[in-house]
Amino acid sequence: MDLPNYLRKKRGKLELKKGKKWITWNPYHSKLAAYLLGSGENWPFTRESKVLYLGAAEGNTVNFLSNICIEGRIIAIDISRISMIELVTLAEKKRNIIPFLGDAHFPEKYRNHAGNPDILYQDIAQADQVNIFVRNYKYFKPKYGFLMIKSHSISGKESEVYSETKKILKQNFDVVKVTNISKWAKGHNAYYIE
Numbered sequence: 001m002d003l004p005n006y007l008r009k010k011r012g013k014l015e016l017k018k019g020k021k022w023i024t025w026n027p028y029h030s031k032l033a034a035y036l037l038g039s040g041e042n043w044p045f046t047r048e049s050k051v052l053y054l055g056a057a058e059g060n061t062v063n064f065l066s067n068i069c070i071e072g073r074i075i076a077i078d079i080s081r082i083s084m085i086e087l088v089t090l091a092e093k094k095r096n097i098i099p100f101l102g103d104a105h106f107p108e109k110y111r112n113h114a115g116n117p118d119i120l121y122q123d124i125a126q127a128d129q130v131n132i133f134v135r136n137y138k139y140f141k142p143k144y145g146f147l148m149i150k151s152h153s154i155s156g157k158e159s160e161v162y163s164e165t166k167k168i169l170k171q172n173f174d175v176v177k178v179t180n181i182s183k184w185a186k187g188h189n190a191y192y193i194e
């Protein structure tokens with residue numbers, strides 16, 4: 001995939017154009033940057049995209065997405081009160097981030113905030129992370145999804161976790177594409193869904 005003109009690869013890292021400057025998007029800190037460097041083939045994010053982001057943490061990747069989806073919005077969910085403090089501080093500086101303290105097991109709780117997202121993005125290291133993703137996707141019915149799987153959070157051998165994840169996703173979605181991002185995020189695969 002050709003990168004959009006606001007992204008470029010430089011010295012093994014990714015850079016994002018912000019105004020006239022290029023800022024580093026570190027793949028070791030963001031699995032979405034790792035996905036692009038790992039030759040991920042799908043990039044549905046546009047200026048207007050509405051993204052429901054599960055597992056926002058302090059907002060590192062959310063911040064980059066807010067620069068990309070400049071006229072859209074990022075609804076950023078996290079269960080951690082400590083992470084939420086930084087996320088709220090970030091949201092105060094950006095006009096398109098909506099932080100929400102909540103548990104991704106319960107999509108009905110953030111339904112009013114999320115509205116109709118175009119893209120579901122999930123990065124949650126939990127044993128039932130695949131089920132959380134499927135539940136949210138079916139609930140909100142976005143067009144596209146990204147699931148970052150941490151194999152070590154699920155019991156079993158890494159290869160078995162990945163094949164079981166693919167099996168469940170294929171049972172539920174028409175398009176499932178896998179990108180290995182373990183070079184930057186140990187024990188992780190990225191799944192693109194339609």
Ligand SMILES: C[S@@+](CC[C@H](N)C(=O)[O-])C[C@H]1O[C@@H](n2cnc3c(N)ncnc32)[C@H](O)[C@@H]1O
Nearest residue numbers: 030055056057060061078079080103104123124
């Ligand atoms: C690996 S971190 C996310 C990093 C972030 N995506 C980034 O790129 O900057 C995983 C996050 O998932 C959150 N989390 C874990 N279980 C959750 C749940 N059930 N609902 C919402 N967030 C959860 C954790 O609090 C943690 O902040």
